[in-house]
Amino acid sequence: MATRDGREVSPAGSLAAFLARHRYVDYVIPFLTLALCLLWSTRLPIDHAPDEYMRLPIPFYIFEHGKLPIGTDPEIRNPWWGTSYAFTPYGASLLSFVFIRLVSLVTMSEEALIVAARFPSALFMAGTTLLCEKIGKRVFDSPLAPYCLALFVGLLPQVVFLGSYLNQDAMEVFATALIIHAWLVGIERRWDVPSCLLLAIGLGVCALSYYFTYIYLLASVAVYFATARRALGANEMTRRQLWGHAVLITVVALAVGGWFFARNYLLYDGDLFGRATSSAMSEQYAVDWLKPSVKSTLRSSGVSPLELVRNVSDGSWLDQTVKSFIGCFGYMTTWLSPKVYLAYRGAIAACAIVAPIHLVRGRRYDGRAAVRCALAVCGLVVFAFAVYYSWASDYQPQGRYLMGALLPLALVVGSGMDAVGSGLYLQEGAGRALRKAGTAALILFAVAYVALFCFVAVHWIVPEHIGGILAGGPWR
Secondary structure, eight states: OBOTTSOBOOHHHHHHHHHHHOGGGGGHHHHHHHHHHHHHHTTOOGGGSTTHHHHTHHHHHHHHHSSOOOTTOTTTOOTTTSOOTTSSOOHHHHHHHHHHHHHHTTOOOHHHHHHHHHHHHHHHHHHHHHHHHHHHHHHOSSSSHHHHHHHHHHTOHHHHHHTTSOOSHHHHHHHHHHHHHHHHHHHHTTSOHHHHHHHHHHHHHHHTTOGGGTHHHHHHHHHHHHHHHHHHHTTSSOHHHHHHHHHHHHHHHIIIIIHHHHHHHHHTTTOTTSHHHHHHHHHHHSOGGGSGGGOOOTTTTTOOHHHHHHOOSTTSHHHHHHHHHHOEETTTTEEOOHHHHHHHHHHHHHHHHHHHHHHHHSOOOTTHHHHHHHHHHHHHHHHHHHHHHHHHTOOOOOGGGGGGGHHHHHHHHHHHHHHHHTGGGOOHHHHHHHHHHHHHHHHHHHHHHHHHHHHHIIIIIHHHHOSOTTTTOOOO
């Protein structure tokens, strides 16, 4: 394509210029994700949302009593399980309380208050897609790849489902995206004070989300010191700044998320994570067949954890976990068709196949090796935790336990998209032709991906999971 003065301008260059001039484009996908999650949250029956019946008592307890709950309080103790979620981090419930309070100023309708409690999950998922765009712009060459990355995350059926009701998983996904974004910003800005504060907030949010993602806390320590020491060697940072900023990150992160564990330590006789006290409560008050002492596990049955990952047959742990990571609604009751799962798997596999091209020839951003190693470790550890939990504690082939690995996987997918959109990084005539074709391919992918989600919505979401919040009766 030529300009008026005869100079050649690549399609990618003109597209990048267009996106730079029209910054509102950055908010289209986050707004779409937010709208879809909120729309579903107003119609999703409460008995179709896993564990929400155990999480809702916490923000409503705070709303009604004006104080944080104690896990042993009979008012929030579940009659079946004999315990409550007040022992484990409930950062999403704290935000739910804020929105419940605001909505209560207008109406005390129970359905309206439940929608208010669900609102943070929708915000977390929308925020995640916005962070995906920011991350993509720092690591990808193709101007379209960051938006395709955000679209892949924001319109994954399971992501929209988790964004429609109160849970910790949506907060977990947001926390991982915020931490990864903070890594890139910190490395780029040589870990100045604002970037350190950004990482600290991300770590605090992560601490208040879900145990499965705590590997990101350790990975952040490694990324910080690996990249800060390099900045120190290049005289871009002093030794005093290196250690002083490390202390700043630690103090702020503890202030944001550490208070919960200090409270647990004081309330439950040193039980920092609350798990031992929760287990004791369950043993005392749960119905007989749900008591921890009678629960059978794969470990007690002599099954090897390797069998979970080696068995790939239909209905196996790995098969159900992968499928429900893509999309499975209700209490693992609404599965999509095999062809739909194949379409999502095919898209992921196709991008993963060409992703190594990006890894070798893509953008050389600062700290690339440290970030990539950290992402690989985090993704693998999250998967290992899910395997261990199903093997040693409670057999749960649920994809939501892998949501901490969503961003590492999404960045692999995005790397493949970037390689395609950048014309496989070839130069001269062949490269220009491939960039045109790659840009067209990414646009086609975006259209097809939206159409695939619409197909899922029409055939599984609307017919089976849009019945009204209290369609199954009162929740308490």
